[in-house]
Amino acid sequence: MIRGPLLVAALAVVAATPGPAAAVVVTAPDLENRILATGLNTPTALAFTPDGRLLVAEKQGVVKLVSRRNAPFGRVILDLSERVSTREDTGLLGIEVDPDFARNGFIYLSYTFDRNPTALGAPKTSRLGRFKLAKGTIVGGAGGEKVLLGPVSRGPCPPPANDVHCIPVDLGYHSIAAVRAATDGTLWVSVGDGSGSATASETALRAFDEQSYAGKLLHIDRKGHGLRRHPFCPGERDLRQVCTKVFAKGFRNPFRFSLAPDGTPIVGDVGWGSREEISVVQAGRNYGWPCYEGGIQTPGFSDFEACQELYALEGSEGAAEPPAHEYERPLDGAAVIAGPTFPKSGIARPFRNAFFFGDYTMENLFRVPGGMASPTGDMEIIATGLRAVDLRPGPGGTLAYVDIAEGIVGTIAHAPANKTPIASVEAAPAYGALPLRVKLSAAAEDPNGDKLSYRWRLGDGERASGRTVRHTYRERGTYVVRLIVSDRHGARTLAAVRVFAGNTPPPGARIVSPKDGYRYVAGRPVRLRAAARDPEDGRLRGRTVRWRVELRHGEHSHYVGDGFGRTFRFKPLRDHDADSHYEISVVSIDRHGLFQSGPPHEITLRPQTTTLSLDSQPAGARIVYGAAELEAPVVRPAAVGHRTTVSADDHFVRDGVSYRFSSWSDGAPRSRTLTIGSEPMHLTALYAAAE
Numbered sequence: 001m002i003r004g005p006l007l008v009a010a011l012a013v014v015a016a017t018p019g020p021a022a023a024v025v026v027t028a029p030d031l032e033n034r035i036l037a038t039g040l041n042t043p044t045a046l047a048f049t050p051d052g053r054l055l056v057a058e059k060q061g062v063v064k065l066v067s068r069r070n071a072p073f074g075r076v077i078l079d080l081s082e083r084v085s086t087r088e089d090t091g092l093l094g095i096e097v098d099p100d101f102a103r104n105g106f107i108y109l110s111y112t113f114d115r116n117p118t119a120l121g122a123p124k125t126s127r128l129g130r131f132k133l134a135k136g137t138i139v140g141g142a143g144g145e146k147v148l149l150g151p152v153s154r155g156p157c158p159p160p161a162n163d164v165h166c167i168p169v170d171l172g173y174h175s176i177a178a179v180r181a182a183t184d185g186t187l188w189v190s191v192g193d194g195s196g197s198a199t200a201s202e203t204a205l206r207a208f209d210e211q212s213y214a215g216k217l218l219h220i221d222r223k224g225h226g227l228r229r230h231p232f233c234p235g236e237r238d239l240r241q242v243c244t245k246v247f248a249k250g251f252r253n254p255f256r257f258s259l260a261p262d263g264t265p266i267v268g269d270v271g272w273g274s275r276e277e278i279s280v281v282q283a284g285r286n287y288g289w290p291c292y293e294g295g296i297q298t299p300g301f302s303d304f305e306a307c308q309e310l311y312a313l314e315g316s317e318g319a320a321e322p323p324a325h326e327y328e329r330p331l332d333g334a335a336v337i338a339g340p341t342f343p344k345s346g347i348a349r350p351f352r353n354a355f356f357f358g359d360y361t362m363e364n365l366f367r368v369p370g371g372m373a374s375p376t377g378d379m380e381i382i383a384t385g386l387r388a389v390d391l392r393p394g395p396g397g398t399l400a401y402v403d404i405a406e407g408i409v410g411t412i413a414h415a416p417a418n419k420t421p422i423a424s425v426e427a428a429p430a431y432g433a434l435p436l437r438v439k440l441s442a443a444a445e446d447p448n449g450d451k452l453s454y455r456w457r458l459g460d461g462e463r464a465s466g467r468t469v470r471h472t473y474r475e476r477g478t479y480v481v482r483l484i485v486s487d488r489h490g491a492r493t494l495a496a497v498r499v500f501a502g503n504t505p506p507p508g509a510r511i512v513s514p515k516d517g518y519r520y521v522a523g524r525p526v527r528l529r530a531a532a533r534d535p536e537d538g539r540l541r542g543r544t545v546r547w548r549v550e551l552r553h554g555e556h557s558h559y560v561g562d563g564f565g566r567t568f569r570f571k572p573l574r575d576h577d578a579d580s581h582y583e584i585s586v587v588s589i590d591r592h593g594l595f596q597s598g599p600p601h602e603i604t605l606r607p608q609t610t611t612l613s614l615d616s617q618p619a620g621a622r623i624v625y626g627a628a629e630l631e632a633p634v635v636r637p638a639a640v641g642h643r644t645t646v647s648a649d650d651h652f653v654r655d656g657v658s659y660r661f662s663s664w665s666d667g668a669p670r671s672r673t674l675t676i677g678s679e680p681m682h683l684t685a686l687y688a689a690a691e
Ligand SMILES: [Ca+2]
Pocket: 418, 419, 420, 421, 446, 447, 448, 449, 450, 487, 489, 491
């Protein structure tokens, strides 16, 4: 039941030459892909201001503003990275612009809070903050935040209660996710169950608790308070109480949702082992997680008493709501991304009255004619090769997306006849001593085969034309070279590259300690130290030294999180066993953003192990160890510090005799948690012959 994280990021450093999203294939003949922003560092979410500027949230806590003047790279307007968790699927995950933005300048950010992001520990909490954007800057910077949800920022959260304003993220999964503003100025917020370990955990049941923020769709006002006529505790008048903010419950990881033209929330709930769900959400209803995944009673949870009680309600008013649409998860995973429903008129035909959703892992984009509530035709794939993690209406009646892996924001646009050119730029060299003579080359094509024209802005006030340009930069600086490629029908595209004149890259950071092959204890912090220098900047530290931690399990690499700084501390997860290890890499970037010239330095850390014997008396009982089903006796290596669940079968038959479980040899109950110590362990499940 272990699934990879939702937001697996490519080594998230700005490349010198962002190319077009070559991987995206638009399969619908009357649509095309256009790029709005490139060079983004693990972008997770987007929003547009009413005047058409693009705001992009990056996972590590940075907000960029992309305007016509600074496209396609944009510029940083807010950096919250000193209080945003990057671990696993957490981070800055949602951004929204107030519908009355022209007057109040409000933008909303949903993120996983972390007091010390350079230590990849757990647990965390979630937060919704409000900022004010005026004249292109955030008023008060990171300190200008008004916390609307989640003021309690130290995990673990206390048990749920109406006055406990703590949004749990126990393990680095299923954080607060999307925030959407309705036209009436109210806010909708989706929150994951905050649980999400590899095994069925009781904490997932918070998704049913109306006094917990976990596993909910919330509906609040601009101050973060509940709204009148809230469905779950109708008698409650104090709109600061948790239950007054809850609109619907029973979600696992409702990562993305949208509001249909009639205001109905359409929620995509990312699945665990078997199903992805899209729900048309009604007030006061229960959408089933963790007892159901789609229409299936969730294996692992179905024995829970709370689930048995919910199953007993099937067919009655109190039963859980099935999703409007569900699809099976393939073996290598899936992650549904619910997009917008476009209106019935005033928009190009392919978008009219249609709902769009994507699957991040399957890299597809789908169109549902008629909308999710009442489809009028079969859903169809409109694009592939797209790792979209946010889908929203874009400028000019388009569908805008964020591709986290490519670091781009693009739109899917209606282009029934003429198609827009596709272009990228290369600078050779892109850095070096002054004077720096650079050859700028365009790679461009037009899908219709149109003849193309090339207009350059070289970043130092100079302009040029032609497919290839030679230019000398005489002053030290970082120049953004922009190229506009146009076809003869007036369709144009923008490509860009940075030139670092009078600058050279750092050769590469090295991990000084620990040594490659170091043996860790799960749950015990490992302190890492790197050395990095830049020819111009000298010794690098802080944000210029970037770490990445990946967990390797079998053939799969699993992103754990990012850190920064010369020293960095992370805690190996307790929920992985002897068959996993960590790969740690470090890179450096100079203070102008020039990425190191050498490859990342990487080391491997392996778990200390001991021997675990699981036996039964008599032999032959089935024992579930973590996600593995074993037949006793079995001896296996186990990672020191690893914590998991172990359960022996209630009864089994051997040689025609029926046996019933009585206890474990250490007196523990049949289903128990186990922490692996440093000494070899031997446990026996004791059975007695049943009458
Ligand atoms: Ca064309």
